[in-house]
Amino acid sequence: MKLYLFYDDGVCAGLGHYRRVRALAHKLALISSHQNSTECVFCPIGTRKLESMENLHTFCTHIKPEETLGAVVDSYVFGVEHFALLDSIFAHLVCFDDTNRALYPQKSFILNGAPNAHKLYPQHTSHHLLGLGFALCDAVFTPITSVCERISDIFVSFGGSDTQNLSGQILPFIESSALFSPSSQDFAPCTIHLVLGRYYPHTPPTHPNLQCYIDLNPAQMHALMQQCDIAISAGGGTLIELASSLIPTIMLESAPNQHFQITQFADIGAFKHAQNLTQIPKLIESLMPKNTRESAKDTLSTLRIGQELESALRNVFDFNP
Structure with missing residues (x-):
């Protein structure tokens, strides 16, 4: 099964979009019951020129929906038409969001891991994964508890x-x-x-x-x-x-x-x-x-960063516990 990850890249986009989708891909690989056969297909939007609807259509013609887990999108470049096209192809669509943009398909899942993210979404539903409990962070970032007398x-x-x-x-x-x-x-x-x-x-x-x-x-x-x-x-x-x-x-x-x-x-x-x-x-x-x-x-140390994410992803992608 393939998981497609679309993200902004290049000088203007920086690395944040890539790091978020990479972290999500890693998380899904750990919890997926199909992890031995899951293939992550990273789709940098700028590099592949997928901001062009014509190019995105062409790219999507090679996708076999029955062989995919779904798609993840982290992009400010994509607009309503881009998301609608992906929504028509993938059974599961997760969209990273930071500012409550009104362009995501109704059945997609919106992921915003900022503290108190629910404040941005007055009409949020069960399809909104909001707050630090859903934040993505590489597992290597473990607590550093020591405190020195002086800042050096x-x-x-x-x-x-x-x-x-x-x-x-x-x-x-x-x-x-x-x-x-x-x-x-x-x-x-x-x-x-x-x-x-x-x-x-x-x-x-x-x-x-x-x-x-x-x-x-x-x-x-x-x-x-x-x-x-x-x-x-x-x-x-x-x-x-x-x-x-x-x-x-x-x-x-x-x-x-x-x-x-x-x-x-x-x-x-x-x-x-x-x-x-x-x-x-x-x-x-x-x-x-x-x-x-x-x-x-x-x-x-009291913040529960990412602790609700695993169960949410199981629900989104229909993974068994």
Whole structure:
């Protein structure tokens, strides 16, 4: 049986869409009673030019519905016609969503793993899989419970593309914080660990206090998080990974679709929301006390990230327990 996964790709899309569908494919492989014969067919929309309805029609003519488990879609490029075509072919259709777009077929399942996602869907039904209980996160992102007296390492990531170059812009603001002030009683050498995505289009920054990493896989990302005391991140899938790892985090919006998730994590209280770069130094300073970071980890440890997903997927794809 084949599972088709359609997702936005390329410089403008970054890596978040691919990572979400890959994580879902892995989850389905673990719980599927057909796992020995399941084949995941990854369909990057930009690479295959599937945003063209003509090309998508041609692609779909080679699909045998009776030989498929269904399809998963994570795309802002696809419109009503694209989703309608897939809905006519696949018995099961799961659509990732972040902002309650009114374009999904009635019988499809809508997946939004942001905290309190139900607030976005006033008319939600049993076909809506909403909230942190349905969030996807690679199993490698396990809790990091240790808390150091001082912040000595900062994890920074702005996704797979970072076309705004927040990675470069943020460095002087981090270094203007009390962490880098010799007059501070908490002063100690501090290292910024900057993760650049595969599609990062700018010249990687350099600085004595900076270490850069490019296109890390999930295991490498988590290994780096284990070295760090706090994080600064955009509001996409990395937030779920940081929450699962119990890393106190400052969030900075890099795309409009991240706004809801950022505000909801801020309401939980474990993560801090930077409205702009100028707020970064004060927010770093607010995380310097050890007890503040301990409290953040305690709050994050209560979140039930992804714990409702397995039973939901069994229901969607008609898997037996």
